[in-house]
Amino acid sequence: MTTQHDRIQQTRVMLKVCGATQDADVDILAASGADLVGLWHGVSGGAHELSLGQLARLAALARAGRTRFVEPVLVSFHRDPGTIVTAASTARINLVQLHGYQPPGLVRVLKRELPTLVVVKVLHVSGADCVERGLLDSYQRAGTDIFLLDATGPRGRVGSTGTTIGSRVVAELAETFDIPFILAGGISAHNRCEFDDIAAHERFVGVDVDTAARNERGEFCTTRIRQIRKGWQQG
Numbered sequence: 001m002t003t004q005h006d007r008i009q010q011t012r013v014m015l016k017v018c019g020a021t022q023d024a025d026v027d028i029l030a031a032s033g034a035d036l037v038g039l040w041h042g043v044s045g046g047a048h049e050l051s052l053g054q055l056a057r058l059a060a061l062a063r064a065g066r067t068r069f070v071e072p073v074l075v076s077f078h079r080d081p082g083t084i085v086t087a088a089s090t091a092r093i094n095l096v097q098l099h100g101y102q103p104p105g106l107v108r109v110l111k112r113e114l115p116t117l118v119v120v121k122v123l124h125v126s127g128a129d130c131v132e133r134g135l136l137d138s139y140q141r142a143g144t145d146i147f148l149l150d151a152t153g154p155r156g157r158v159g160s161t162g163t164t165i166g167s168r169v170v171a172e173l174a175e176t177f178d179i180p181f182i183l184a185g186g187i188s189a190h191n192r193c194e195f196d197d198i199a200a201h202e203r204f205v206g207v208d209v210d211t212a213a214r215n216e217r218g219e220f221c222t223t224r225i226r227q228i229r230k231g232w233q234q235g
């Protein structure tokens with residue numbers, strides 16, 4: 001049986017697109033070649049926040065794949081392990097992206113409660129600084145499976161900033177930990193060439209996109225997502 005870990009290893013550059021809120025979004029992502037769909041639960045006040053019921057519905061739809069299987073990812077700021085365990089179990093989601101400033105202890109509890117859960121911890125990067133730099137070993141020892149490097153925006157804005165992290169900063173940071181990583185922050189169809197070294201890195205597993213996957217009205221756009229897929233797959 002193919003596990004989440006196997007799939008992560010087998011796909012050269014995984015494409016995660018974040019912030020689906022309706023059935024049609026999941027269909028667009030499946031048709032566009034996305035591998036993972038980010039579903040928000042516990043991002044209070046967030047534009048794409050889902051109730052537990054909506055989370056479960058969209059996760060089921062992504063898994064069932066009217067056109068193609070897309071792996072659902074629970075994206076959350078929650079710090080309470082019970083809330084995350086309940087959401088992941090209810091929605092039958094196997095990947096969680098801890099997008100806030102949750103401590104390593106949360107990862108440890110999640111891995112103990114749900115040993116097969118793949119835990120993705122976001123590292124917040126501003127310029128050359130990474131807020132979690134001093135905690136990387138702790139996150140790894142706690143059982144984090146993947147780090148996701150994302151840029152913080154002006155005034156500390158977190159998530160969907162459309163801001164890129166410099167490739168040298170990514171390369172330097174990647175050498176300070178040992179686990180696979182995903183790159184986020186302003187990823188588009190056109191900036192793959194800025195990240196040649198990163199794309200060739202043995203622990204680089206994929207990209208995570210929000211802004212560039214949407215049109216001017218903020219809706220997911222099949223053409224744009226396909227272009228991102230193509231740009232990053234071909235190199």
Ligand SMILES: O=C(O)c1ccccc1NCC(=O)[C@H](O)[C@H](O)COP(=O)(O)O
Binds near residue numbers: 075099150160209211
């Ligand atoms: O998407 C948001 O606005 C957001 C808000 C709060 C937490 C996380 C959020 N997004 C998570 C993502 O994984 C985005 O895809 C990632 O930040 C990259 O966004 P972008 O730079 O717009 O491609």
